Amino acid sequence: MSINKNSSYAQSILSITKRSVFFCCFIIAVLLSPLCISATSADEPEHSVTFEGGGWGHGVGMSQYGAYGRALDGYNAQEILQFYYPNTQLVASQSVPDDLNIHLFSGEGATITTSGSVSFKDSTGEIFKTIENPSVLAVARINSLLTISLPDGTNICIEEAENETINHCSTDPISIDIVEGEPVQTEVVNQFTNIGTSGNSYQWGVLTVRNRNLSGGGIFVLLEDLPMDKYLYGLAEVPASWPNAVLESQAIAGRTYANARVNSRRNNSSWSLPWDLYSTVNDQHYTGFTNESGGSFNNWKLAVDATSQNVIHYNNNPIYAYYSSSNGGYMESSAYVFCSASNHPCSDTPYLQSAKDTFDHANNPRHSWVRTYSGQDLGRYLADSSIGSIGIVTGVQIGGDIGASGRTDQADVTIFGTSQNVTTKGDTLMYAINNGVRADGGGYESEILSTKYYINDFYNPINEINQSTTGVLPAGWRAAESGDGFGTTTATGDFNGDNLKDVVIGVPGEGVGPQSNAGLLHVAFGGSGGWGNTVTTYQGENGWPGVAESGDGFAATVAVGDFNGDGFDDLVVGTPEENLGRSNKLKDAGVITASYGSPTGLINPVLMHQYSPGIGTHSEIGDMFGAALDSGDINGDGYDDLVVGVPGEGIARRSRAGAIHVLYGSASGLSGIGSNLFHQNTPGIKSTAEVGDSFGKSVAVGDINGDGYDDIAVGVPSEGVGWGRRAQDRAGAVHIIYGSSSGASASGSQWFYQNTSGWPDTSEKDDFFGSSLDVADIDDDGYADIIVGVPGEDVGSKIDAGIIQIVYNPVGHATTSTSVQTLNQAVPGVAGTIESGSKFGTFILAADVTNDGIADILVGTPNKTVAGKQDAGIISLFPTIEGKPSLTSDQMFHVNQSIFAGSAQSSGLFGTSIAVLGNDLIIGSPGRKVSGLPNAGAIYYLNR
Secondary structure, three states: OOOOOOOHHHHHHHHHHHOEEEOEEOOOOOOOOHHHHHHOEOOOOOOEEEEEEOOEOOOEOEEHHHHHHHHHOOOOHHHHHHHHOOOOEEEEOOOOOOOEEEEEEEEEEEEEEOOOOEEEEOOOOOEEEEEOOOOEEEEEEEOOEEEEEOOOOOEOOEEEEOOEEEEOOOOOOEEEEOOOOOOEEEEEEEEOOOOOOOOOEEOOOEEEEEEOOOOOOOEEEEEEEEOHHHHHHOEOOOOOOOOHHHHHHHHHHHHHHHHHHHHHHHOOOOOOOOOOEEOOOOOOOEOEHHHHOOOOHHHHHHHHHHOOOEEEEEOOEEOOOOEEOEOOOEEEOHHHHOOOOOOOOOOOOOOOOOEEOOOOOOOOOOOOEEEEEEHHHHHHHHHOOOOOOOOOEEEEEEOOOOOOOOOOOOOEEEEEEOOOEEEEEHHHHHHHHHHHHHHOOOOHHHOOOOOOEEEOOOOOOOOEEOOOOOOOOOHHHOOOOOOOOEOOEEEEEOOOOOOOOEEEEEEOOOOEOOEOOOOEEEEEOOOOOHHHOEEEEOOOOOOOOOOOOOOOOOOOEEEEEOOOOOOOOEEEEEEOOOOEOHHHOEOOOOEEEEEEOOOOOOEEEEEEOOOOOOOOOOOOOOOOOOOEEEEEOOOOOOOOEEEEEEOOOOEOOEOOOEEEEEEEOOOOOOEEEEEEEEOOOOOOOOOOOOOOOOEOOEEEEEOOOOOOOOEEEEEEOOOOEOOHHHOEOOOEEEEEEEOOOOOOEEEEEEEEOOOOOOOOOOOOOOOOEOOEEEEEOOOOOOOOEEEEEEOOOOEOOEOOOOEEEEEEOOOOOOOOOOEEEEEOOOOOOOOOOOOOOOOOOOEEEEEOOOOOOOOEEEEEEOOOOEOOEOOOOEEEEEOEEOOEEOOOOOEEEOOOOOOOOOOOOOOOOOOOEEEEEOOEEEEEEOOOOEOOEOOOEEEEEEOO
């Protein structure tokens, strides 16, 4: 898991000989003309909004797919119901109603298709007409009178008697006693509302036609006097082929819901309609004989019969046993979903609470889903809804009051348009979109399926965000200052388990009180207000261990992983310049702090350093413990492990030789007990520890040999290559240390550098090969490849122009042969122009930003000159196509493009860090001036 490969410390290698001023070096560069930069600028993208969500339906009570998953795991019906409806009792009730009245539909008329002999009764219950043979009859209401016509046009309501004409339909209702085995089909003519089911057949109860004495006239078609279990036979709620435990659970939930709803409506004096239940999902989906004629119906019938009279009670009354198709992995409380906005918050219902549902995913095609709509389409949908016209939609931001499950029913959702912005509720937006989709002829696969959705893009109308941006940070920290370096590090993870990505921003230069450059960390929680719900932390605050001190640089590095295996992402924060020991004499010894995810966010922070139990060495001056971090499961036990770079570690009296520690995860989190220490004097590790090598200046983790255990790539960018007159100081190298069931092992480790046989380049002085690293399977052969940054590489006459090199199958494990691909801005097709001092490859991140399941390559070049602004910075995106980074679809981004607010600044260092949020990018620019304050820093949100 590669989260943050570069920091001020990874870049400071270049400063040893190149006079870096702020985190990375400033070299006089060849000015890039505006003409050249505009030739490779990315066009402003068309606006679109992507909704990522989970589940189908309201998510309250039982998830039908969750019940299915539990049944597969061996749960019985009672156990399933107890989970979804806690604090309840399952009872055999003698008061279940057996005379239900079901609303089928309302419309201008209907057709009734019989399959046998039927007799029509008038409002007194007397038979006035019997139709012996199957027939199709048309029901209408003409001049306020019901008519029922045979195919030849004869109105059977009219009887010509001696000296008089009798209209048997002059008063309603008109009814048919349906006979078992001779189903009657009904279809609506010009339905008035969408609350109705047409085209189904029925073989139980009394089919009834009533006058609709409401505006518009028409008729109601009902099924009356229907026994409860016969009603349940016709419920089309779950496939009858599902396990019996699911079917019994559904039968009991359906019976209980109907019982509660009937009791409520019959006892409500304001309920004046002539039915108890709707045949639609407004109550339960009832299709009668249409469902009963299915191939596996007997399974469902047996479940209904076996549970007859069984209902769920709370306080001796049947409960509203709500259920839906899928909850997306988390039940929501009825108090949140069914509460009107004017009454919110409502009181809780003890048996309809929020809870995580770990079985909802089983064979569930709608456990999670993604919907993308163009800004133009969204604008049309809103204009046709109660929300109104706001022009083309450019973004959506979900505010506070998110449900515990992540649902947005009561959340304030701000929609940004080209003509105006508007705020509405999450469910209102869902209805507006779905109505628009249906009007366009779309179906469920194009709709928002639940209010459990989020916009994975932290949208802000202005995509430059700094510590002075209104509404972004807690009030006490809403002030940009010189030297803060906001955006030096960035990362994303789900720390509170709401399935919404949270954003981490490191500010290592922030002063805390009188302590300059003490550093702090911002965590913006996704989906609960985005940038507006940011928690700010520093050492000694909110239970975080340590004390904020001048020069600590807290949050100079970060890494994300699930170190205790509880399903919540955890965060490790590096403070490599922390002083330790008595009177802080151990300057820049370094520490890390691990904090663990939970439903409430990051908790239980623990400080670790080289004196911590089990770490296996001692903190010393200049060690820089924590200067590089990455995570992955190295021993395959299901817990993420942490690799900690210590590039300043002295080995055998060789200062700054460097080392790494591997700390293993467990149910209780990270521990130094059982950890590993590796350096270039470790038996099995190639080469020898030497002064200034900086082994561990960069680290990356991934499964390089395809054995199921993550391996470790270690950058040694100051490694000298060659001997004597041929010695190339600071040429650089990379080591590979393999994982196994017993953890990382030096046995079989390998290394490579640019003088390695077959390499398409040569090791040279000050190349700094391995300054940045990432590991990912670019060619999709099942084996991770290594991407190496060489920011000091000269390209032709361009000094320190920089390159990256992708090593495919670096150690010969895959069926594909080992090869190396070099990319820089002189390679044909690569966007941009080669320049001295650019240091292309200073930052590298491999991540899937094109949603094809294969990692793409992102390159940060913060020292690039843009429109004459030295060290303004760019990033490059190389999408992976057919196993290679594309040189025809690659893009270059910089602040002078119209997609970004503001303009390029000298020393802005855009591209120092990059984090991925879905397919969007968060780009750090820690050198950016804010209100004239140098190095205050900013991040940019690239909504792709």
